[in-house]
Amino acid sequence: MEQLIRLTKQKECSKCNICCRFPEEKPNLKPTGFKLIKNKEVFVCEAFDLKTGKCLKYSKRPLDCKIYPFAVARSPDKENIMLVLDNLCPAAKELNTNKKILKTKLTAKNPIEWEETFIPVKSLKNTGISNDLLNELTPSDILFFNSFLPGNSGLSAFSFAYHFTWEDFFKFYWKLIDDTLCVFAKDIDNTFMPVPPLSSSGRIVSAKVFERCFELMETQNKGKTESRIENIPKLQAQELEKAGFRTVKKDEEYLYKRKELEHLSGDKFKHIRWLINTFKKEKNYAFKKYSLKHLNGCADLLFKWLSEKREKAANDNESFLLKNVDKAHKRAFMNFEALGLEGRVLYSNDKLVAYTFGVPLGKNTFCVMFEVADHEVKGASQYIFMKMAGEFSRYKYFNTMGDEGIESLRANKMHYHPLKTIPEFIAYSKGK
Numbered sequence: 001m002e003q004l005i006r007l008t009k010q011k012e013c014s015k016c017n018i019c020c021r022f023p024e025e026k027p028n029l030k031p032t033g034f035k036l037i038k039n040k041e042v043f044v045c046e047a048f049d050l051k052t053g054k055c056l057k058y059s060k061r062p063l064d065c066k067i068y069p070f071a072v073a074r075s076p077d078k079e080n081i082m083l084v085l086d087n088l089c090p091a092a093k094e095l096n097t098n099k100k101i102l103k104t105k106l107t108a109k110n111p112i113e114w115e116e117t118f119i120p121v122k123s124l125k126n127t128g129i130s131n132d133l134l135n136e137l138t139p140s141d142i143l144f145f146n147s148f149l150p151g152n153s154g155l156s157a158f159s160f161a162y163h164f165t166w167e168d169f170f171k172f173y174w175k176l177i178d179d180t181l182c183v184f185a186k187d188i189d190n191t192f193m194p195v196p197p198l199s200s201s202g203r204i205v206s207a208k209v210f211e212r213c214f215e216l217m218e219t220q221n222k223g224k225t226e227s228r229i230e231n232i233p234k235l236q237a238q239e240l241e242k243a244g245f246r247t248v249k250k251d252e253e254y255l256y257k258r259k260e261l262e263h264l265s266g267d268k269f270k271h272i273r274w275l276i277n278t279f280k281k282e283k284n285y286a287f288k289k290y291s292l293k294h295l296n297g298c299a300d301l302l303f304k305w306l307s308e309k310r311e312k313a314a315n316d317n318e319s320f321l322l323k324n325v326d327k328a329h330k331r332a333f334m335n336f337e338a339l340g341l342e343g344r345v346l347y348s349n350d351k352l353v354a355y356t357f358g359v360p361l362g363k364n365t366f367c368v369m370f371e372v373a374d375h376e377v378k379g380a381s382q383y384i385f386m387k388m389a390g391e392f393s394r395y396k397y398f399n400t401m402g403d404e405g406i407e408s409l410r411a412n413k414m415h416y417h418p419l420k421t422i423p424e425f426i427a428y429s430k431g432k
């Protein structure tokens, strides 16, 4: 608890007037043991000195005040008592990137009810209640989501950005089942799981957890669509088959030795080196870290790239995939920091000619999620990819995701001589 109290010392407090004043007489989040007194439009704690803006009982202030912007609250589904962070506090954004908050300890006493502004940090206790309600997962919940990721996942779906770049199309939900984080995605008529139940301890997730997940999806889907769990690694898919679930292969993600992509040595990379040298010889170029000042250049390139790609789309699958990709890229441009994405851009003669965004997948792998380059600028795509590999030298591997069955994409990925491909599977419920 002391560690938690230390984390609550905010430099913002002196210029902030949120604490100690409440919109109603009996708020959910209130100082235990202190009365609130009406003052104009708000209710003010009796120990608050309006003239100085200070607490007159500071050393005797209740635990609620000591730990705010943290609080202890029941999860919306009431199945867990959670340590939460109140997003109303201006310091919440910074605290929510601090992994130390996951290690703090507190007893699950006197929980308050959930508020819309709460960000889940971790479960303090399971209440023993069980129901079919799902809890909304929001873009602020990245630390909570990441705390359940295994150290070495390898597949792109084991990242927050993989899901929330598609936020325009899905609403996301979570539920804790047997200490695993189960994430659900919902569109107009379908609920599915975009990633299997996540277990931070690396413990094998039992078939019972999967069964419960299917029960929950079936309650939502009401038999109108088939419930499914996507992006399951091979070993887990094999275990599920043994337990009676049906699994099918979805795609394969391409994995490379990062060093090879950085150095591009040997005959096998001769053509790529030639393209890069062509780019370097002919252009006045600059490789930069993405920030919002590059947004317009990225958006212009995206529209050019999309219109060319749409014209050339070889089949319906390709056209479908290109249909909505602009929204996902725009999410990355706008929310890259909140999504944990690393972005880089490439300029040639002061014009943005390529951009790329990626995210770490555990300790060893970096995943390149998007790369767009102006195909009229020879070697721009190869140069930015090589630079990315050099930039993220602390990772052993690079994952460039799957090819979605698009032949040109597959050919492109094969040019770089992948170390291997990692298959991913979809599971359907038993007996279907």
Ligand code: SF4
Pocket (backbone or CB within 6 Å): 010, 012, 013, 014, 016, 017, 018, 019, 068, 069, 088, 089, 090, 091
């Ligand atoms: S809301 Fe946060 S920053 Fe503002 S006074 Fe309270 S603890 Fe300090």
Ligand code: SF4
Pocket (backbone or CB within 6 Å): 019, 020, 031, 034, 045, 046, 047, 048, 049, 054, 055, 056, 057, 058, 061, 062, 065
């Ligand atoms: S006890 Fe002190 S810190 Fe707590 S609400 Fe009242 S004035 Fe603010």
